[in-house]
Amino acid sequence: MNPTEERPPFRGSWGRVYAALALYLVLLIALFTWFTRSWNR
Amino acid sequence: MRPLDWAVLGASLAGIVLYGLWRSGSSRTTSQYLLAGKTMPWYAMALSIMATQASAITFISTTGQAYADGMRFVQMYLGLPLAMILISAFIVPRFHSSGVFTAYEYLERRFDAKTRALAGVIFLLSRGLAVGVSLSAPAVVLTVILGWPSQWTTLAMGALVVAYTTSGGIAAVTWTEFVQMLVMLAGLFAALLTVILLLPQEASFTNALAVAGAAGKLNAVVWRLDLHDQYNLWSGLIGGMFLALSYFGCDQSQVQRYLTGRSVTQSRLSLLFNGLAKIPMQFLILFTGAMVFVFYVYTQPPIVFHPEAMRALESQPSYEPLSREYDRVFQQRRAAAQRFDLEGFRQAQEQMDEIRSHALTIAGQAAGQGRVNDTNYVFLWFVVHQIPTGVVGLILAAIFAAAMSTISAEINSLATVSMVDIYRRFLRREAPDGHYLAASRWLTVFWGGYAIVTALYAQNLGSLVEAVNRLGSLFYGTLLGVFVLAFAFPRVGGTAAFFAMIAGEAAVFTVWHFTGLAFLWLNAIGCLAAVAAGCGVAVLGRRPQAAG
Numbered sequence: 066m067n068p069t070e071e072r073p074p075f076r077g078s079w080g081r082v083y084a085a086l087a088l089y090l091v092l093l094i095a096l097f098t099w100f101t102r103s104w105n106r
Numbered sequence: 107m108r109p110l111d112w113a114v115l116g117a118s119l120a121g122i123v124l125y126g127l128w129r130s131g132s133s134r135t136t137s138q139y140l141l142a143g144k145t146m147p148w149y150a151m152a153l154s155i156m157a158t159q160a161s162a163i164t165f166i167s168t169t170g171q172a173y174a175d176g177m178r179f180v181q182m183y184l185g186l187p188l189a190m191i192l193i194s195a196f197i198v199p200r201f202h203s204s205g206v207f208t209a210y211e212y213l214e215r216r217f218d219a220k221t222r223a224l225a226g227v228i229f230l231l232s233r234g235l236a237v238g239v240s241l242s243a244p245a246v247v248l249t250v251i252l253g254w255p256s257q258w259t260t261l262a263m264g265a266l267v268v269a270y271t272t273s274g275g276i277a278a279v280t281w282t283e284f285v286q287m288l289v290m291l292a293g294l295f296a297a298l299l300t301v302i303l304l305l306p307q308e309a310s311f312t313n314a315l316a317v318a319g320a321a322g323k324l325n326a327v328v329w330r331l332d333l334h335d336q337y338n339l340w341s342g343l344i345g346g347m348f349l350a351l352s353y354f355g356c357d358q359s360q361v362q363r364y365l366t367g368r369s370v371t372q373s374r375l376s377l378l379f380n381g382l383a384k385i386p387m388q389f390l391i392l393f394t395g396a397m398v399f400v401f402y403v404y405t406q407p408p409i410v411f412h413p414e415a416m417r418a419l420e421s422q423p424s425y426e427p428l429s430r431e432y433d434r435v436f437q438q439r440r441a442a443a444q445r446f447d448l449e450g451f452r453q454a455q456e457q458m459d460e461i462r463s464h465a466l467t468i469a470g471q472a473a474g475q476g477r478v479n480d481t482n483y484v485f486l487w488f489v490v491h492q493i494p495t496g497v498v499g500l501i502l503a504a505i506f507a508a509a510m511s512t513i514s515a516e517i518n519s520l521a522t523v524s525m526v527d528i529y530r531r532f533l534r535r536e537a538p539d540g541h542y543l544a545a546s547r548w549l550t551v552f553w554g555g556y557a558i559v560t561a562l563y564a565q566n567l568g569s570l571v572e573a574v575n576r577l578g579s580l581f582y583g584t585l586l587g588v589f590v591l592a593f594a595f596p597r598v599g600g601t602a603a604f605f606a607m608i609a610g611e612a613a614v615f616t617v618w619h620f621t622g623l624a625f626l627w628l629n630a631i632g633c634l635a636a637v638a639a640g641c642g643v644a645v646l647g648r649r650p651q652a653a654g
Contacts, residue, residue, distance in 0.1 A: 071371045079374070083191040086381050090187045093385055094339070097180070097326040104319035105176075105326075106448075 107252065107498065114499030118289055119506060123270050126282030130274035136542045139275035140207055140522050146277075146366040150284045151376035154515075155354075155363045156384065157283035160290060162244035162509035163482065168388070169297075170411075170481035172395025173402075176325040178337045180392050182626065183385050185347025190381030193355045194374040196593055201361065202370045207526045209361040209589070216592040218600030219531070224607055225585060226527035229358055230520060232581045237516045237553070238560025244509040245561065248502075252490065260561045263509060268554030271514045272547050276366055276522075279514045286507035293504025294390060296497050297489070301397040304492060306404045308444055314400045320448040321455045323396040326389070336624045345626025352582035352629055354380075356589050359519035398488050403443050405492075406436050409462060411483040415469035422472050432461050517557060521549035580618060583632020584610030590633060591640040602643035610636030 073082050107115075133139035171179050206212045210229065214222035241264055242256075249256035270278050305314055318324050328338040335341065354360045354377065367373030409432045410416045419425050439454035463477075470478040489501050525546045534541070587610045591598045598606075613635035614628050623631075 071369060073371060073374070079195065082378065083195065086187050086191055086378055089382065090184070090385075094184065094327065097389075098329075101325055101327045104315045105322060105324040106319055 107502075108495045110496045111499030111502070114496055115503050115506070118500070118503035119266070122282050122285045122289065122507060122510075123266065125285050126270055126278045127274050129281035130277035133275045133277070133543070136207075136539050136546060138277070139543055139546050140362070140526070142275070142277040142280060142366040144366060145368050146280060146372065147368065148372040148375035148379065150280050151363050151367055151373065152379040152383075153287035154280040154283035154511075155360060155376060155380050156387070157287040157290065157508070157511035158359055158363065158515040159353075159380075159384075159512075160287075160508050161240055161512040162505050163240075165290065165391070165505055165508040166244070166485055167482045168391045169395035169398060169485035170483070172323060172392040173399045173484045174481050176323040177389070177392040177396060178325045178328055180326055180385065180388050181328065181337045181339055181342030182346050182349075183388050184339065184342035185344065186350040186384050187381035188343070188347045189350030189354060190377045192351060194377050197355050197589070198364060198373045198377070199370050200593065201365060202367070202373065207365070208358050208523055209356055210358070210523065210527050211531075213588065213592060213603070214531075217603045221588065221600050221603045221607070222527060223532070224604060225356075225588060226523050228581050228585060228607070228611075229523055230528075233357070233359060233516055233520055234553075234556070237513065237520065237557040238563070240509065240512050240516060241557050242561035244505060248486075248505075257562060260558060263506065264513070264554065264558035264561065267510050267514045267517065268551060268558075271517050271554065272550045275546070275550075276362060276518055279518045280363065280366060282514065283511045286511040289500075289507045290504045291387075293501045293507075294387070294394065296500050297485075297493070298390060298394045298397065300493055300497055301394060301401055301488070304401055305397070309400065309404060313446065314397065316446070316448065317403055317443050317451065318396045318400050320451050321399065323399050326392075333627065334622050334624055336626065341624050341626045345624070345628075345630055348583060348586065348629035348633055349626060352586035352633070356582070356585040357519075358523050359515045362519050362522060363515070395485065398485065401488070401492070404440055406433070408487070409465045410469055410478065410480055411487045412469070412478055412480040413483070415466070415473065415478040415480060418472040419465055419469040422468055424468055428461060428465055428468070432458070432465070435461060513557060517550055517553045520553040521546055524549045524553070580614050580628060580632075581611070583614055583629040583634075584636050586629070587633040587636020587640070590637050595637070595641060595644070597648075598640045598644040599647070602640045602647060605643045606636040606640030609639030 073079055076082050076085060130142075135143070137143055168179065201209070201212060204212055204215055206215070208226070210222045210226040213225050241260055245256045245259040245263065248254055248259055270282060274281075302311065302314075305311075309317070315324065328335070330338060331340045332338060333341075364373040364376055367376065408416060409429060410419055435454055435457045439451060439458060442448075442450035442454055466478045466480065470476050486505075489498055493501065525542060529545055529549070530537075530542055534545075584607050588603050588607050591603050591606060610632045614632040617623055617631050618628055
């Protein structure tokens with residue numbers, strides 16, 4: 066990461082923002098899996 | 107359509123255009139006209155990006171898709187957040203720091219003029235083929251359902267879009283898309299809320315979910331890997347990521363949105379917001395379709411939703427017995443749902459599916475075609491026949507907004523690439539900025555006129571429309587491949603990149619023609635083939651020097 070780069074407005078660094086979005090995707094997949102297994106029978 | 111619906115529809119469309127023109131101001135330079143002077147905030151770009159992506163036919167047919175095939179289509183978007191991360195990290199800073207107007211202009215800085223020209227032409231070819239379809243498809247559906255003359259719907263929608271796109275440039279496009287996306291979201295929530303409220307009292311929300319699930323409509327995730335299955339977790343994560351990388355990283359209709367950002371941070375935030383909001387939005391659209399299915403478990407739906415196909419079916423001698431059988435099985439299915447007998451419901455559902463499939467085949471044969479596909483007509487049928495006055499106007503406004511946002515972005519980006527990558531680069535290199543500004547406006551009018559004429563002609567092309575649409579997306583993987591070479595392989599030169607694009611296209615067309623591979627994987631194949639070919643040609647090109 067370029068040290069002169071602008072910081073994001075939250076979470077301190079872009080790496081952390083990207084990690085948060087990736088984690089969100091994992092949670093969405095988990096949620097969809099639960100939804101499918103609970104209702105789609 | 108009641109007067110209140112007309113009032114809501116008219117006020118929404120007028121409000122959208124006037125707001126866009128008011129916010130955009132006047133453009134005095136090419137930079138202002140094509141890049142909004144790089145002043146756009148993240149939230150305007152974010153909703154603009156989402157609006158460009160959501161076309162009318164997506165809005166109409168996604169709900170129908172859930173009705174017919176369940177919610178598994180949502181998996182196509184699972185790779186999108188990963189693509190947003192990669193584009194934000196690696197592509198946005200490069201485009202911003204290089205000060206380019208188009209993605210393809212960057213290719214000349216990195217490679218050479220011929221690579222830029224080929225990429226620009228591939229974009230003009232694929233997007234130019236799609237723009238008429240974007241305009242004609244909703245007009246055809248609205249005509250069939252509402253009886254409006256399709257030529258007038260096409261002309262009215264096309265003229266309105268061309269007027270504000272030509273007048274205000276990218277700023278008008280972005281700010282109108284900002285409001286169009288809000289109208290789309292309002293229409294989506296209104297539709298979902300209405301369908302849930304319209305469910306009969308015996309169908310509680312949990313019962314509705316159980317009934318939809320018993321018919322296989324709530325299959326949001328399929329973990330099984332099958333390369334010939336269009337939508338599963340793996341094709342969505344991997345193929346969908348390549349598709350999103352190509353679309354958001356190399357397609358000028360999207361790249362131009364975030365090039366207007368006032369900083370790298372603003373552009374990144376707009377893309378990351380898209381990664382955050384897109385999947386839940388698609389989930390809600392599909393869930394609305396699943397709830398429309400539940401509504402029609404308790405209220406008898408037509409055997410075929412396409413009005414013209416229905417008329418063709420009614421003229422056939424086999425219609426009467428088929429219709430009686432359909433009525434009987436519907437009653438059986440409803441009774442099973444009412445007593446919550448899910449096994450009985452499933453059996454009746456299978457019979458209904460068989461009868462509907464048979465009816466669609468007969469209707470198609472009567473019209474001299476193959477099997478009719480009525481997926482695009484399910485949601486509009488529900489809107490027109492079941493939804494209360496006022497809400498119909500709002501939902502139609504959302505569909506119009508979706509159509510207009512995609513068309514304006516396409517026209518605007520086609521004009522930009524024609525002006526920057528072809529006219530200014532190859533035809534008229536040294537001219538005052540005012541000349542290029544005027545050329546940009548004229549090219550917008552040209553592409554708008556082209557879209558309208560193609561749309562009017564496309565209405566008679568039938569299934570070719572779908573073929574052209576699918577053909578257009580065959581180019582994405584190769585375009586992504588050449589950008590991967592540009593960003594990640596510094597030793598690959600212009601000639602290698604040029605041949606990489608040709609090899610990538612050859613690979614995609616070969617796989618597409620000779621295998622039944624699911625469509626999403628073609629993006630990955632095009633990209634990987636282009637990267638491999640580019641590296642191969644670069645290595646071969648260096649050998650004589652090394653030997654010498």
